[in-house]
Amino acid sequence: MASAGYDNGTGPGANIPVAVKILVAGGFGVGKTTLVRAVSEIAPLHTEEVMTEASMGVDDLGGVEDKATTTVALDFGRITVNKEVVLYLFGTPGQGRFWFMWDELAEGALGAVVLADTRRLDTCFPAVDFFEHRGIPFTVAVNRFDGSCAYTTEEVRAAVDISTDVPVIMADARERESGKDVLLALIGHVLRRRSPVLSG
Amino acid sequence: MRHGGHRRGAAHRAVYARGQPWERGDAAQNTRHRRRGQAVKEGGHPGGTMNPGVPTGPLVRPYTMTGGRTRTSATGLDMASIVVSTREYVDGDSLEPEHAAILQLCDTPISVAELSGRLDIPITVAKVLIGDLTAKGDLLAQAPLTTTDIPEMNLLQAVLDGIRRL
């Protein structure tokens, strides 16, 4: 039957897994989609959100055709943790002006990965500011575009000016193992923030 | 690179990048469009232009689909909400085609974002349509965990293990 596995005797849908969200943020073209692809069990799905004045805080939009609208591309991947938990990785729109999307994306997010490109480090600043401001745990992953990384992680930390407990790690967004290391660093950071006693 | 032992933090960065996402004023809007004068191409996504203020995208179809409804806050759905059908089979004849298409994909649990991506409809529209079906009892929805739900160390441990297994 179509709903096999979800009819467990306590009512249909009783076993719906719960989602947890991790965001992948950073400047335009910094490798967000590449990182999602590297670790996702599905090819990254692409979707769109329609940006209207409603998204800008106006509640009703009769006659939406007359209003300025545009679409925001969004892509995401999935990692099935177990029967009960599914992890979604959302690549946030690179353009900071789409803050309304960030708001929803950030709601309840477990944490975030901020991708940085040392050739244009300032493009990661808005993301860092956003997550700091919201108190969302994040890690900075320096995406090493070929031969471009002349800096140490500590130099990057100083330049971006983030607190010493935020992990800063070198990464190659195209490699699954590297992507896993980034995510593990983030979850480790989340765990330490929740029980400071455990942190060394 | 510290000033008197204090982190320069956001103020320091703001010198470079004005217009944080949470600044909603017009001033922020204006600066946000052109902070770094270089290769940051607004609207450079393949297959779509995103010039501010210029209407783009297939709006007619989505809004026809939802009968003009766009108030998705009422549905309480998040893009990471997971929904599943309560029906064993879908009787396409008694349903709007869009509703039937959603139900068909919901025989196993699936997120709002995935439905949106697979059916190629904007998230806003997907939420309205899914909201119709949850209201009728054809779909059950499970909200994503919120930060306050996540104090569970074993949940975080499970996520950690899940990533390690990849």
Ligand SMILES: Nc1nc2c(ncn2[C@@H]2O[C@H](COP(=O)(O)OP(=O)(O)OP(=O)(O)O)[C@@H](O)[C@H]2O)c(=O)[nH]1
């Ligand atoms: N050499 C190298 N190239 C990379 C790396 N990561 C990404 N790229 C390339 O950089 C380009 C941009 O990567 P994307 O993953 O599309 O970047 P994005 O952040 O999703 O871009 P937007 O969504 O458009 O902001 C692609 O051509 C990638 O193949 C990396 O670690 N090393």
Ligand SMILES: [Mg+2]
């Ligand atoms: Mg991308």
